[in-house]
Amino acid sequence: MSSVDIFTSAISSALEAVLKKVIEGKKLTTEDLVVLMLGLFQGIRKDVAETNKRIDALYELTGRNYEALNERINETNKRIDAINDSLSKRIDAMNNELIRKIDETNKRIDALYDLVGKNYEALNNRINAVNDALSRKIEETNRRIDELGKGMSEMRESINRRIDETNKRIDNLYDLLGKIYEALIKGTTTQRR
DSSP: OOOHHHHHHHHHHHHHHHHHHHHTTTTOOOHHHHHHHHHHHHHHHHHHHHHHHHHHHHHHHHHHHHHHHHHHHHHHHHHHHHHHHHHHHHHHHHHHHHHHHHHHHHHHHHHHHHSSSTHHHHHHHHHHHHHHHHHHHHHHHHHHHHHHHHHHHHHHHHHHHHHHHHHHHHHHHHHHHHHHHHHHHHHHHHHOO
């Protein structure tokens, strides 16, 4: 048995004796009043220790929730990065394919021009038609690439809004915990008085 347990046991026994005197209506001595005060302090100490345990438990729970939220945000960022990498690779592949097709078309145009030098005007008109069709395809591809870029921007904005909302919720939780802590401290102070 520790010295604190022995002291607590002694105070409890002495307190019972003093309370018996009070019930019997006997006059209390100075020592009896000291025992009553020690009993009161012992009760306050227990209340403060229990309050501290509850505050520690709340703080630990908040810490775990914060860590879980951070982990989810990190996972979301990793998924966004993976999507971004995948889209970048697809855009690069499309761009390379488009360049290859343009090069092939240019080679075919050059070959056709060499073959049909006499029919320059007819060939020129056909080249212009192919060029127009190719320009439309390029514009369509550029429009699709722009739409992909806009979609990514909107997705990033949406995720940033969600992260901001989550940060606000965390801040509100910290404010609430601070108020609870203040209320517990005020309650403890009020009980002491």
